[in-house]
Amino acid sequence: MNSDCMEMRRRIEDSIGFTLELGQMAEIERHCAACESCRAHRERLLLDNSRLSDFAAPRDESIKRVQERAIERVRAAGATESQAAAIEPARPQSPPSRRMLARIPRVAAIAVAAAAVVIAFMVIDLIRGAHNGPVPAFADVQEKMQQVENVVYRVQTWNLGQWTTREEGRSRPHLSRKDFGDHIFVLDIHRGGIAMLLLYPAEKRAVISRTNPSEQHEQCDQFHQRVPNQVDFLATWYKAKDFSFIRKERLNGKSTAVYEKYSKVRGKETNRIMTAWVDLDTELPVRFEMVGSRPDPNSGQYRGLRLSDFQTEDSKRGSWIDLKEGDPVVILDNFRWGASVDTSYFSTVPPAGYSVENCSQADMIMMVYGRGFGNWTYGLDTCKTQGRANSEIISGHLSTWLSLSGNVFPGELEDLGDSTKVNKLLIAKYRRGGDPADEFRSALRVRDDLAGIGAGFGRDMRVREHIDIHYIGKGAVLGDSKRIVFWLKDGNKPPCPDKSGNGPYFMIYGDLHIATSAKPPKSARE
Amino acid sequence: MGDERDRKLVEACMQGDREAYAELVRLHAGRVYAVCLAIVGTEADAEDLAQEALVRGFIKIASLKDRDRFGPWIATVAGNLSRNFIRQRANQARLLGAQANCAGCETKSFSDLRRALWKLPEQHRLPLVLYYFDDRSTTSIAATLGITAQAVHMRLSRARGELRKLLEKAEAHNEQ
Numbered sequence: 223m224n225s226d227c228m229e230m231r232r233r234i235e236d237s238i239g240f241t242l243e244l245g246q247m248a249e250i251e252r253h254c255a256a257c258e259s260c261r262a263h264r265e266r267l268l269l270d271n272s273r274l275s276d277f278a279a280p281r282d283e284s285i286k287r288v289q290e291r292a293i294e295r296v297r298a299a300g301a302t303e304s305q306a307a308a309i310e311p312a313r314p315q316s317p318p319s320r321r322m323l324a325r326i327p328r329v330a331a332i333a334v335a336a337a338a339v340v341i342a343f344m345v346i347d348l349i350r351g352a353h354n355g356p357v358p359a360f361a362d363v364q365e366k367m368q369q370v371e372n373v374v375y376r377v378q379t380w381n382l383g384q385w386t387t388r389e390e391g392r393s394r395p396h397l398s399r400k401d402f403g404d405h406i407f408v409l410d411i412h413r414g415g416i417a418m419l420l421l422y423p424a425e426k427r428a429v430i431s432r433t434n435p436s437e438q439h440e441q442c443d444q445f446h447q448r449v450p451n452q453v454d455f456l457a458t459w460y461k462a463k464d465f466s467f468i469r470k471e472r473l474n475g476k477s478t479a480v481y482e483k484y485s486k487v488r489g490k491e492t493n494r495i496m497t498a499w500v501d502l503d504t505e506l507p508v509r510f511e512m513v514g515s516r517p518d519p520n521s522g523q524y525r526g527l528r529l530s531d532f533q534t535e536d537s538k539r540g541s542w543i544d545l546k547e548g549d550p551v552v553i554l555d556n557f558r559w560g561a562s563v564d565t566s567y568f569s570t571v572p573p574a575g576y577s578v579e580n581c582s583q584a585d586m587i588m589m590v591y592g593r594g595f596g597n598w599t600y601g602l603d604t605c606k607t608q609g610r611a612n613s614e615i616i617s618g619h620l621s622t623w624l625s626l627s628g629n630v631f632p633g634e635l636e637d638l639g640d641s642t643k644v645n646k647l648l649i650a651k652y653r654r655g656g657d658p659a660d661e662f663r664s665a666l667r668v669r670d671d672l673a674g675i676g677a678g679f680g681r682d683m684r685v686r687e688h689i690d691i692h693y694i695g696k697g698a699v700l701g702d703s704k705r706i707v708f709w710l711k712d713g714n715k716p717p718c719p720d721k722s723g724n725g726p727y728f729m730i731y732g733d734l735h736i737a738t739s740a741k742p743p744k745s746a747r748e
Numbered sequence: 749m750g751d752e753r754d755r756k757l758v759e760a761c762m763q764g765d766r767e768a769y770a771e772l773v774r775l776h777a778g779r780v781y782a783v784c785l786a787i788v789g790t791e792a793d794a795e796d797l798a799q800e801a802l803v804r805g806f807i808k809i810a811s812l813k814d815r816d817r818f819g820p821w822i823a824t825v826a827g828n829l830s831r832n833f834i835r836q837r838a839n840q841a842r843l844l845g846a847q848a849n850c851a852g853c854e855t856k857s858f859s860d861l862r863r864a865l866w867k868l869p870e871q872h873r874l875p876l877v878l879y880y881f882d883d884r885s886t887t888s889i890a891a892t893l894g895i896t897a898q899a900v901h902m903r904l905s906r907a908r909g910e911l912r913k914l915l916e917k918a919e920a921h922n923e924q
Binding site: 231232266267270273274275277278284285287288289291292293295296297356357466467468469470479482484 | 752753756757760765766767768769770771773774775777778780781791794795798799802803806861862876880881901905908911912915
């Protein structure tokens with residue numbers, strides 16, 4: 223046994239409690255494969271560990287009994303120390319004569335103190351909601367949540383230094399609705415397909431996307447099996463064993479029980495990540511708060527871009543709303559459990575009098591969730607023949623870059639995802655001495671577009687071997703309709719299934735129009 | 749290392765919220781029971797003592813200064829109560845006798861393990877029992893016992909080594 227073995231044996235002991243990371247476990251495996259002594263040591267420890275675990279396991283019942291009896295005694299004892307003293311073991315008493323002498327003033331003092339304590343607790347109870355008796359376990363609350371047919375609630379989200387509000391509704395079939403104020407999105411994930419409706423009430427315009435049932439039959443069925451319905455989706459989202467009751471509280475005139483959920487990281491301090499207020503009369507939640515993962519939500523680095531890049535001495539933070547550490551970033555409230563809603567509320571049929579446009583699922587997702595999301599899903603990392611879609615994505619991002627660069631094409635395509643280059647252009651364009659928060663947000667929206675392609679490129683570069691991508695735009699200027707800046711031919715090389723190579727070549731020109739050709743371009747000018 | 753959840757529950761409890769204390773009981777009963785069992789060695793006594801320690805915790809909660817350290821504090825209360833109990837019972841030998849009487853109700857393997865466990869010195873037995881009866885986190889054991897995680901590692905290692913020797917001895921005896 224050498225010094226390596228000493229260290230390894232310490233790790234082997236740690237590994238028994240499964241507190242090691244996979245890399246360290248692999249190191250132990252390697253060492254034990256080569257060292258018979260450590261291998262035997264581990265086997266002995268595992269055997270003892272197994273026996274000790276078996277020995278400890280039946281004690282769960284004992285622990286449960288301890289919990290039940292202790293809680294029963296505490297509840298029965300009353301809330302005050304003087305009442306609780308009644309359950310303390312008997313103490314040696316003073317001689318009778320001394321007790322008699324001391325009794326009169328002590329009785330009076332105790333009576334006054336007890337009365338004060340009782341009044342104090344009555345006041346506290348009154349403030350807190352005066353709901354005596356046990357509070358429900360959170361698992362029971364969750365079960366009640368799952369019993370309702372519909373639920374409607376408000377969602378407030380802190381993002382980029384401001385609060386946005388929307389109303390959400392979920393229904394027992396797979397129906398959900400998000401009302402953003404200026405537009406409404408309804409989603410119906412029925413067996414065999416997905417229907418999405420986007421409504422713009424001010425313009426009386428509807429955009430609809432319906433998938434062909436055969437396209438997504440399997441995917442939707444799997445989803446249905448995993449999540450029985452949209453109400454369950456909400457209820458199970460909050461399902462967690464470690465949601466603990468914390469206190470009772472009066473909230474908007476209701477007696478509520480407050481529960482908190484903590485992240486559990488073994489060996490590290492726990493962090494509160496969610497708080498729930500449950501109405502003690504209905505035993506249903508009236509409010510949820512979610513805490514962001516960042517220690518300081520205000521100082522988020524958005525790929526190197528900061529609010530301070532847009533601040534001046536005079537402007538300070540502008541309209542940027544600061545949060546303190548531990549403040550919620552998402553709040554759900556105004557719950558209407560079992561809400562009675564009109565059939566049109568969750569309908570994916572456009573209302574009468576609306577103009578109707580049909581669109582693809584990809585376009586709908588881009589409209590609702592933004593371009594970044596679309597790029598992740600429908601980016602260049604594909605073997606399918608999506609040459610045109612890919613070219614359009616590249617063309618769109620080149621257009622964004624050109625708007626920042628004074629219409630000069632990037633030197634390399636990767637520049638679109640290079641924050642050291644993009645951020646300089648964003649600051650130069652958007653820092654205008656106005657509200658720094660607004661300028662920062664505007665820059666970030668553009669940044670998100672390019673970040674999408676940047677992330678996409680990370681993946682795209684890996685599939686270059688089976689997708690022909692060629693950027694030849696260095697030095698080109700926007701508007702040159704004869705100059706090719708980019709061309710691609712995707713999905714026709716191993717490991718893609720279609721290796722025929724019969725598909726067309728897609729070319730982007732200097733004025734950003736896209737053209738196809740059966741042959742690859744010989745040069746930038748064709 | 750403190751615990752924010754415990755601090756909030758302790759504060760609520762100090763304001764008279766019994767349900768908050770009930771939650772503390774749910775969270776810490778396993779640890780308290782493990783401490784009592786490690787010291788007294790019999791389940792029935794450990795149950796009574798753990799229950800008593802948790803009730804005393806409720807009575808004395810106002811004396812808890814570090815509100816985010818309820819776990820180590822209640823473990824100390826349980827430890828003190830259990831040691832007093834042992835002292836009152838005059839000698840540990842009688843307790844071991846009581847354990848031997850119980851040995852008939854479990855397998856030979858468990859009986860050997862129990863005997864071996866209670867032959868370990870308390871400072872080695874306590875972390876080992878806490879490890880298996882509580883949440884198997886050396887950090888948590890360190891906080892409970894007021895020692896460093898390194899010291900917990902060392903004591904666990906020694907306890908396992910001693911236990912192994914005792915078990916081997918028992919196995920050899922059984923084979924004869």
